[in-house]
Amino acid sequence: MDLNTVEEVRTPARREDVWPLGPADAILAGGTWLFSEPQPDVHRLIDITGLGWPPITLTDNGIELAATCTLAEVARLSTTLPAQRPDWAAAPLFRQCCTALLASFKIWGTATVGGNICLSFPAGSMISLTSVLDGAVTVWRADGTDYAVPVTDFVTGQASNILEPGDVLRAVHLPAAALRARTAYRKLAPSPLGRSAVVVLGRRATDGTGFVLSVTAATVRPYVFSFPTTPDSAALRHALSAIPDDAWTLDAPGDPDWRRAMSSTLAEQIRTELS
Template identity: 65%
Template sequence: MDLIGVETVSFPACRDDLSIVERGDTVLAGGTWLFSQPQPQVRRLIDITRLGWDPIILRDNGIELAATCTLSDISALTDRLVSSRPSWLAAPLLRQCCSALLASFKICRTATIGGNICLSFPAGAMISLVSALDGTLTVWRPDGSDYTLKAGEFVVGDAENVLARGEVLRAVHLPASALRGRTAFRKIAPSALGRSSAVVIGRRDSEHDGGGFVLSVTAATLRPFVFQFPAIPDASTLREALSAIPTDAWTNDVHGDPDWRAAVTALLAEQVRDELT
């Protein structure tokens, strides 16, 4: 879609070029959502895809994904890790989360992890990925400083996050301790290719990493909910944990009513718990 209100497109070459972001400016990473509908408030696009960030950096302590890394590259990383990091048992989750999006291969080659997270929609599949793998987000401030936080702290509501004007999501770090864990993935949607109504992911860490159990709930809720246990919980303990999700935190739209989402989340969570037991 043509964005007829856009007057300027800028291509920052370094971080200093991002220091001034004014009302009407919008950062462009992939733009697949940005160009999907009218954006009458946008006057300038700031395209960060030419900043030259390495999309994927593998280290012994985990993976760093640039905000401009495409979903296609993240999905392909699953096969790459099978041979290069066989101990990272969570590798299949990268492709599973990318596949949870309703998107063509053309979209996946353009859409970015940063754009998906910064949109902060309940069904953001990269939010699901980062929440389940204990990811840390690095944010650049316009004054040249940085700060880090978890996905559950970044997304605060439906299409709402903590970014202040001029702040830019720089990278996502997935720690090796989480990548070594076994994972189980469940998604439900009204149709096979429909937008996710609930995504539930479980992770059981290796004994070396403490043997804990993590359950993340996304899409069904307006923001991510992550529950951590020292070991695999029993069914009643898991149900009790899920009951702590506030009533007004369940997503309510055409893809599912809140009570239905709460019910299927509990069902999927029990399936995940059983698979990882």
């Protein structure tokens, strides 16, 4: 869709050139959502792809995904990581989570990690991926400082997060300890390629200690539960019961009661798979 209110597109090459940002400015990376509907209040686009961030940085401490990293690049990690880091058992989860997003291969090649997280929609597949892997985002402030916060604290509700005016999401870091864990994936949608209504992910350390379960898409923000060992069914149900009634998503793909029931069912499947 043409954005006929946009009067200027600026492509900064340095961090200090990103600012100032005003209320009529919008950050552009992939632009798949930005160009999908009218943006009458946007008059200038700031294209951050010119900053030249490496899309993926692998170190012994984990993975850094740049905000401008595309979903296609994320999905390819499921193929490349087994050779590069054979002890990172969570490799399959990257492509699995990309498939949780209702998107064509063209969108995969354009949509970005940062855009998906900053939109903060319940069905954000990168929110699902990064929350279960203890992801933490780094955010640039206009005054030249940075701050880091877990993805689970970054997203606060449906299409809402903690970004302040002038903030720019720089990257998300996934720690190696989480990447070494075995993972399990469950998704429900109204159709095989439909928008996710429920996404439940699990993670268990390879030494058998530590069990993590996340619920996304079914809820307006990510909910992550950690246990010192694999819980029994009763303990898992009790943990899920802590999700408030008003935190379950209400939209066309499913009612809150159905999402709650399906989340519990899928969580039990994951508990069994990882036991």
